Amino acid sequence: MKLRKDFNPDDILILEHGFEKEFNMFNEVSPVLVQSSLFTEENLNAFHRKHELERENYIYTRGHNPTTRLLELKLAQLEQGENAKVFASGMAAISATILSLMKQDEHILFINHCYGTTMALLDEYQKFNITYDIIYSNNYEVIKKAIKPNTKYIYFESPSSLLLDLLDIKKVSKLAKKHGCCTIFDNTISTPLLQKPLNLGVDIVIHSLSKYIGGHSDLLGGVVISSNAYIDKILEVGHQYFGACISPYTSWLILRSLRTLHVRLAYQMDSIKQIISFLQQQPQVLKINHPLCNATSFLSKQMSGYTSLLSFTINTFDYETICRFVDALKLIKIGVSWGGFESLILVVYRGNNEQVLQASNLPLNLIRLYVGLESSVSIINDLALAFKTLEVKQ
Numbered sequence: 181m182k183l184r185k186d187f188n189p190d191d192i193l194i195l196e197h198g199f200e201k202e203f204n205m206f207n208e209v210s211p212v213l214v215q216s217s218l219f220t221e222e223n224l225n226a227f228h229r230k231h232e233l234e235r236e237n238y239i240y241t242r243g244h245n246p247t248t249r250l251l252e253l254k255l256a257q258l259e260q261g262e263n264a265k266v267f268a269s270g271m272a273a274i275s276a277t278i279l280s281l282m283k284q285d286e287h288i289l290f291i292n293h294c295y296g297t298t299m300a301l302l303d304e305y306q307k308f309n310i311t312y313d314i315i316y317s318n319n320y321e322v323i324k325k326a327i328k329p330n331t332k333y334i335y336f337e338s339p340s341s342l343l344l345d346l347l348d349i350k351k352v353s354k355l356a357k358k359h360g361c362c363t364i365f366d367n368t369i370s371t372p373l374l375q376k377p378l379n380l381g382v383d384i385v386i387h388s389l390s391k392y393i394g395g396h397s398d399l400l401g402g403v404v405i406s407s408n409a410y411i412d413k414i415l416e417v418g419h420q421y422f423g424a425c426i427s428p429y430t431s432w433l434i435l436r437s438l439r440t441l442h443v444r445l446a447y448q449m450d451s452i453k454q455i456i457s458f459l460q461q462q463p464q465v466l467k468i469n470h471p472l473c474n475a476t477s478f479l480s481k482q483m484s485g486y487t488s489l490l491s492f493t494i495n496t497f498d499y500e501t502i503c504r505f506v507d508a509l510k511l512i513k514i515g516v517s518w519g520g521f522e523s524l525i526l527v528v529y530r531g532n533n534e535q536v537l538q539a540s541n542l543p544l545n546l547i548r549l550y551v552g553l554e555s556s557v558s559i560i561n562d563l564a565l566a567f568k569t570l571e572v573k574q
């Protein structure tokens with residue numbers, strides 16, 4: 181894929197100062213933080229009128245808050261959606277969406293590897309007779325066959341969690357529409373700067389803001405972006421009733437982080453290219469999973485760039501050897517999540533969960549690597565030492 185550092189200029193304007201004028205009070209250059217939990221009115225009539233249009237008014241921060249609203253407007257505009265609702269975490273956004281919309285006896289179909297906790301949530305909600313299936317396939321005929329008469333939602337990611345599998349978003353959305361299904365797409369890995377699924381026919385887009393958008397491993401957040409009709413429903417039920425609302429201070433931190441998103445991503449796009457070419461030269465690496473290593477015909481039509489999350493398989497299934505490899509890393513830390521300054525490594529194999537991994541189509545020798553903001557030279561030096569622990573067959 182062509183390296184793009186020329187982000188959409190309209191997106192850059194949104195990151196920089198989009199909607200900030202509407203919220204400006206003192207000619208401040210950094211948006212005002214409104215930490216207030218409630219907002220009062222001059223008279224009772226005005227107070228009651230305000231309640232009639234709750235979607236547009238500031239009454240109580242569990243509904244709307246000005247600092248969070250500025251963030252929502254920016255995120256909706258970046259994804260080119262009508263409206264957005266921000267939540268306390270990515271999982272809060274995912275659970276609020278699914279539980280606000282899905283009814284008893286309905287079925288949701290997941291394609292490829294979606295974020296693990298999302299699947300665990302659906303396991304839990306089988307008790308309400310909300311059922312799900314996961315299909316591990318990029319074949320549209322196979323996907324079509326997996327749609328049941330009561331399938332009302334199709335949920336997918338591309339690139340997908342862990343294996344970074346790619347799906348033709350336009351094709352899946354079209355297929356879903358034909359079968360009367362609503363599509364939910366988790367766009368966390370690409371950020372709205374590099375992929376805009378709503379423009380490709382998806383109904384609802386979700387992000388964890390805890391990753392690239394938050395960008396500093398110091399906050400949690402999530403967002404749902406969609407039409408006013410969907411957002412109204414998710415706001416009313418999933419946001420108001422479940423109450424996983426973000427703190428205005430966290431929204432303010434995310435507004436700060438948005439201003440450097442394009443700069444961080446451009447740097448990381450350069451780094452990941454260096455890391456991939458290093459990995460390609462290692463005989464211990466069997467396969468690299470990243471959009472740059474996956475030539476599909478639709479890719480350039482749906483993504484304008486790629487981020488710095490990849491996975492690869494190595495030449496051993498031996499748990500002790502895998503531990504030795506990972507433990508040899510000094511700069512790259514072992515940890516979940518990604519999107520911050522520090523590079524991170526994650527191994528799904530625990531030495532005793534072969535069956536679980538096989539059932540979910542994951543190789544035992546899979547290593548996930550997030551390339552952070554350290555120099556690519558430091559990251560490569562660190563990896564090079566770890567690869568020395570792995571035997572090379574002549």
Ligand SMILES: *Cc1c(COP(=O)(O)O)cnc(C)c1O
Pocket residue numbers: 269270271272295337341366368369387388389390391400401402517
């Ligand atoms: C991290 C992540 C989530 C969950 O977000 P949290 O903010 O950790 O709750 C959901 N989807 C994807 C793809 C993620 O990477």
